[in-house]
Amino acid sequence: MPYSNSVAEIGTFSAYMSHFFIGGVVVHSSFNRTAGFHNDKMGCVQNAVRFIMERLPDHLPRISPLNVMMHPRIACEACWRPEGPGGERIMFVGDKIFHTNDHYPGQSPIFGEGPKGKRGIPDQLRDAGIVNEIRGLAPVPDRSPSEAMRGIAAVVHEFGHFLHEANRPALFWSLKMVSNTAFVAPDIGMQVSGYATINPLEFVAEVFTGLVFGLRYSEGVIAQYHAFGGVDL
Numbered sequence: 001m002p003y004s005n006s007v008a009e010i011g012t013f014s015a016y017m018s019h020f021f022i023g024g025v026v027v028h029s030s031f032n033r034t035a036g037f038h039n040d041k042m043g044c045v046q047n048a049v050r051f052i053m054e055r056l057p058d059h060l061p062r063i064s065p066l067n068v069m070m071h072p073r074i075a076c077e078a079c080w081r082p083e084g085p086g087g088e089r090i091m092f093v094g095d096k097i098f099h100t101n102d103h104y105p106g107q108s109p110i111f112g113e114g115p116k117g118k119r120g121i122p123d124q125l126r127d128a129g130i131v132n133e134i135r136g137l138a139p140v141p142d143r144s145p146s147e148a149m150r151g152i153a154a155v156v157h158e159f160g161h162f163l164h165e166a167n168r169p170a171l172f173w174s175l176k177m178v179s180n181t182a183f184v185a186p187d188i189g190m191q192v193s194g195y196a197t198i199n200p201l202e203f204v205a206e207v208f209t210g211l212v213f214g215l216r217y218s219e220g221v222i223a224q225y226h227a228f229g230g231v232d233l
């Protein structure tokens with residue numbers, strides 16, 4: 001992976017800029033090489049792209065170029081700058097992608113909560129620990145297999161937001177405007193994850209993540225996913 005020598009300042013944080021091309025998407029990555037779990041997160045981004053390409057070989061070029069900003073203490077988010085159609089795409093990837101959030105004893109692994117709140121598909125996949133059985137992954141050198149699984153799935157979730165926006169931009173932005181009040185029917189959202197019940201955009205990204213990793217959903221969930229503009233896969 002080629003690294004350029006350019007250094008940018010993001011607050012007090014020096015970032016090296018790198019550019020790589022993977023799966024039809026140009027990824028501009030900004031990071032501090034010495035900070036946090038940088039190599040692990042790079043591995044997660046590369047693996048996330050591979051998993052998505054297997055299911056959706058033609059869609060990634062629609063979200064190129066993608067800027068990936070890595071820093072230990074940032075949230076994991078899909079953002080557009082300026083926010084709206086045509087904005088520059090920025091994926092923020094913090095070390096949080098590896099944090100565990102086991103469900104409380106006696107609660108559902110699907111829609112139960114953990115100490116960090118609502119659990120998502122990355123938590124469900126972490127529970128399953130299936131990364132041990134997948135061959136040919138890019139290294140996630142310093143994380144355990146279950147942590148790597150969680151991190152890869154968390155990045156796939158963020159890709160899900162970008163692909164949703166590229167698939168149905170008008171619908172995406174109208175749902176984003178009402179995301180604080182918009183409603184996902186609990187009986188539908190709870191079939192997916194606690195996180196999927198937050199709003200329609202999280203529902204779409206969660207179902208997308210589950211589908212990428214081969215989870216199966218009811219007709220009701222799939223119908224709602226398509227009605228919200230989720231990518232067909």
Ligand SMILES: [Zn+2]
Binds near residue numbers: 157201202
């Ligand atoms: Zn999300």
